[in-house]
Amino acid sequence: MTLYLQAHLRHGKDFELKVNHELPLEGVTALFGRSGCGKTTLLRIIAGLERPKGAVVRFGGQHWQRGRQFLPLHKRRIGLVFQEHSLLPHLSARENLLYGYQRTPPEQRRLHPDEVTAMLGIEHLLDRRIDQLSGGQRQRFSLGRALLISPQLLLLDEPMAALDTQTKREIMPFLARMAAESGVPIVMVSHSPDEVTRLADRVVFMQNGQIQNVETLREALARPDSPLFDDAGAASVLEGTLDEAGEDNARPFGPPEARLWLTSSALAAGMNRTRISILARDVSLSLVDPQHISIQNHLPVTIERIDPPRDNRCVVACRTADGQLLLAEITARAVQQLGLATGKQVYALIKSVALLA
Numbered sequence: 001m002t003l004y005l006q007a008h009l010r011h012g013k014d015f016e017l018k019v020n021h022e023l024p025l026e027g028v029t030a031l032f033g034r035s036g037c038g039k040t041t042l043l044r045i046i047a048g049l050e051r052p053k054g055a056v057v058r059f060g061g062q063h064w065q066r067g068r069q070f071l072p073l074h075k076r077r078i079g080l081v082f083q084e085h086s087l088l089p090h091l092s093a094r095e096n097l098l099y100g101y102q103r104t105p106p107e108q109r110r111l112h113p114d115e116v117t118a119m120l121g122i123e124h125l126l127d128r129r130i131d132q133l134s135g136g137q138r139q140r141f142s143l144g145r146a147l148l149i150s151p152q153l154l155l156l157d158e159p160m161a162a163l164d165t166q167t168k169r170e171i172m173p174f175l176a177r178m179a180a181e182s183g184v185p186i187v188m189v190s191h192s193p194d195e196v197t198r199l200a201d202r203v204v205f206m207q208n209g210q211i212q213n214v215e216t217l218r219e220a221l222a223r224p225d226s227p228l229f230d231d232a233g234a235a236s237v238l239e240g241t242l243d244e245a246g247e248d249n250a251r252p253f254g255p256p257e258a259r260l261w262l263t264s265s266a267l268a269a270g271m272n273r274t275r276i277s278i279l280a281r282d283v284s285l286s287l288v289d290p291q292h293i294s295i296q297n298h299l300p301v302t303i304e305r306i307d308p309p310r311d312n313r314c315v316v317a318c319r320t321a322d323g324q325l326l327l328a329e330i331t332a333r334a335v336q337q338l339g340l341a342t343g344k345q346v347y348a349l350i351k352s353v354a355l356l357a
């Protein structure tokens with residue numbers, strides 16, 4: 001499935017959007033870029049809320065806009081979720097959830113309310129009034145309501161922007177699960193690298209009203225100058241299965257040959273397949289598998305690339321035994337002293353407390 005977008009539009013004197021791209025649509029596609037670069041404008045064009053003259057919007061084989069042809073939002077079968085929830089206050093949480101479902105012809109329904117409430121963990125909240133729900137819970141209902149119209153495409157405009165950091169962390173695993181289990185492609189606007197690395201499969205980098213680059217998340221994280229790295233520097237994302245904790249509260253993550261141990265306080269609730277984000281500066285390298293050391297995670301890895309030093313620090317890209325890319329940031333001096341080179345097998349050491357699930 002692809003989404004073809006060709007549009008040229010101006011907002012006032014200062015902003016011009018010009019795109020001509022075919023985007024693959026599988027899983028979650030993030031529109032990422034600085035404030036004002038045109039992410040929301042592009043999302044509105046996809047939704048049909050903005051109708052630039054001469055634009056072409058094609059979803060799969062279906063033209064949503066071309067020449068005089070224009071399909072309005074309600075005919076595009078799109079689920080929309082914005083920053084602020086748009087639940088109806090006079091209806092209960094359940095009635096809000098089912099609002100679109102009941103208006104969807106039965107032959108078009110692909111998702112069942114029970115499935116969606118389980119995905120979003122909102123079964124116990126169905127009988128509440130909207131004003132009895134927290135901000136994060138309301139957004140979960142907004143997502144559920146959008147999903148229950150069985151949309152062909154889900155458009156999310158910074159759905160977590162109005163939530164505090166803690167609530168964001170709580171809602172993120174539900175969003176990730178929904179993306180993985182619903183089978184509905186998602187296009188999500190975000191300017192948060194954290195959100196993008198946890199949720200997206202593909203990133204559309206935007207700047208000054210243009211699409212600069214479209215990459216898979218893995219490609220976007222593999223380059224040293226990735227716009228997804230913020231002030232904390234380079235980071236890698238590992239994907240794996242999180243198992244139950246043993247008596248010591250440590251939860252194993254990933255297959256035995258690339259096993260990490262996570263502390264229970266850093267766990268995502270109710271999720272098995274998950275992603276963890278690791279800052280490169282939290283990863284050290286050793287030529288041997290060290291004993292008698294407090295660091296719990298020792299992964300055998302193969303060095304794939306050593307980036308040129310910046311401020312006397314090098315990012316070393318390593319391949320784990322299960323084929324994922326792990327970045328370590330160490331001093332240029334250490335690279336030299338250890339004789340590190342491409343192809344060399346070493347151990348990556350990561351403190352459990354540095355692992356964020």
Ligand SMILES: Nc1ncnc2c1ncn2[C@@H]1O[C@H](COP(=O)(O)OP(=O)(O)OP(=O)(O)O)[C@@H](O)[C@H]1O
Nearest residue numbers: 011012015033034035036037038039040041042191
């Ligand atoms: N209706 C409008 N009339 C005039 N200018 C507009 C209108 N809508 C958006 N703009 C301008 O168009 C530009 C792009 O806005 P847009 O909302 O698409 O950016 P964005 O990347 O989504 O930003 P943010 O991350 O801050 O939401 C901005 O300069 C904005 O001020």
